Amino acid sequence: MSIRKLSAEESLTLYSLLKSEQHPLDDVIADFNSKISRPHHFTVCSNIVWLLEDKKMLKSTERLVAFAILHQVYSSQKPASNPFINLIINAACDDAAEKFERAFILQLLGIDGSSNSREFLKQSAVDHVKGFDQSLHVFPELDQLQQEFSVEEHPELYKCLFKDSSVKNAVPDPDIPHGCDANSPEFDIQPGMKAKLGSGDKDEAVTGLLSNLSLEGLGPHWIRPCPPRLPVQDGELVWLNPHDNHELQWDYGMCVDTSRGAAVRDLIAKALKGALAPAQQEQVLLELTKDPKLVYHCGLTPRKLPELVENNPLIAVEVLTKLINSPEIAEYFTVLVNMDMSLHSMEVVNRLTTAVELPAEFIHMYITNCISSCVNIKDKYMQNRLVRLVCVFLQSLIRNNIINVKDLFIEVQAFCIEFSRIREAAALFRLLKSLE
DSSP: OOOOOOOHHHHHHHHHHHTOTTSBHHHHHHHHHHHSOGGGHHHHHHHHHHHHHSTTSSOHHHHHHHHHHHHHTTTTSOGGGOTTHHHHHHHHTOTTSOHHHHHHHHHHHTOOTTOOSGGGGGSBHHHHHHTOOGGGOOOOOHHHHHHHTTOOOOOOSOOOTTGGGOBOSOOOOTTSOTTSOTTSGGGOSSTTHHHHHSHHHHHHHHHHHHHHSOTTOBOOOOOOOOOOOOOOOTTSOGGGOTTOOOOOOOOTTTTOOOHHHHHHHHHHHHHTTSOOOHHHHHHHHHHHHHOGGGGGGSOOOGGGHHHHHHHOHHHHHHHHHHTTTSTTHHHHHHHHHHSOOOHHHHHHHHHHHHHSOOOHHHHHHHHHHHHHHHHHOOOHHHHHHHHHHHHHHHHHHHHTTOSOHHHHHHHHHHHHHHTTTSHHHHHHHHHHHHTO
16 A cells, blocks of 8 residues: 655654654654644654654654654554554564664553553653663563564555565665764764754755655556557547548528527417417418428427317427427327327327328327227217217228227227217228228
8 A cells, every 4th residue: 555645844744743852752742643633643654654664764762753653643542453553563573673662662562561651751762762771671572462462464465566676765875884873973074064964964855755755665667568559440430530630510500590480489379379370370381391490499398289289280290290200209199199089189190190100009099098088978979979080080090001900909899889879880890890
C-alpha cells in the first residue's frame, strides 16, 4: 500500500515535533494531537515509519520522539489494535539498534521493570539518553513480545518484483565512514561550514522528501511496448479515423416560415371542439401532406384523441397515419381501443386498417370491446343499431383479409348467435360458416 505524501505545511509541522527532543515527551504528544487532526493520524504516522526505516534520516533522540508518537497516539486502544505495533515490537528486539532506543521502546510498552509508571514520558528524549543505564534493563526475545501482545507476523500485502532494485531517496554521505554519526563535529569540513551545510540543509532535505518525492524510492519502470494498431475495417465507424476530412453541413431548416405550423395548431384546437368546415378540413389535410413532421407540433396528445375522433374522424385518420412510426403511437392506440364505441371510432379504425398495417393485438382488442359494448347496452334501439354497425364492420375486415377469422371465430360466432334476429348478424354468421 502506498503512503500519501504530506503537504509542505504538514511536513514542517511533523519535523518540528520530531526535533523537540529537549521538550518533555508528554508535551510533544499533546502538541501532535492538537496540530494533527485525528483523521490524518494514520497518514502522518505512516510517514514517521518511513523516516524510522532509514536510520540516517533522524538523530537518535529524534527517533525516540518518533517511537513515542507512534505508540502514544494509539495508547487509548488495545496494543494489538495499534496499526504500527509490529514495527514497535521489531524495533525493541533489533540487535543492531542502540540499547537506549530498545530500552525506551520497552518502557513505552510497559514491560520494563525499571519503569514503575509513565513518569519517564515527563522526561525529554535527551534526558532519557543521558540517564540510560544498560545494567538496569533486560531485553526479551521477539517471540516473547509477540506472544505477550498477541501479535502475529503478517505477510506483506503487496510485493513489487522490482522493490530490491529501487533507488532509495536517502543516499549516505560517502565521506562519512559506516557506523559513524554524521552530526559529529569531527566530520565538519572546516570551521563555520557546519552552519552552512549542517542541520539546516538536512532538515530541508527531509521535509522535501516528505512533501515532494515518493517515499518508496524510485523503482525501474516496467517497459511495455504499445500494442500495434489493428487494420481499419470497412464496417468501422468513420469517426474512429481521425484523418478523414469532413465538410460542414448547413441546416436549411433554420429561420424558415413557421406560420403553417401555427395555422395547423389553431385548426386542430378547433377540431377538438367541433366539426371543421370543409375548407378548413381540406387545409389541415393538405398541410399534413406537404409536411408530415407538422403532426408532431400540432398539439394533439393521446388524451385529446377521443375528441378529435368524434368531431373530425377524417383528420384523426390522417394524424394517426402520420404518427404510425412515432414511439408514442402505442399510447394513441391504447386510448382509441378503450374509448366508447361509436360510428366515428369504427370509421377511424376501418380506414386505418386499409391505410397502414395495424398491430393484430390492437384490432382484436377493439373487436372485443365492440362486442362487449353491444352486449352491455340496455337501450334495445341503440343495441340493434350498434349490432348492425359492428356486423358490417366485421364483414369488411373479413373480406379485406385484415383479420384472421380463426383467432376470433368462437367469440364472433357467439355474438352472431346471440343477435341472430338481426339481419346483419345472420349474414355475418353465414359468412363465417362459408369460411370454415
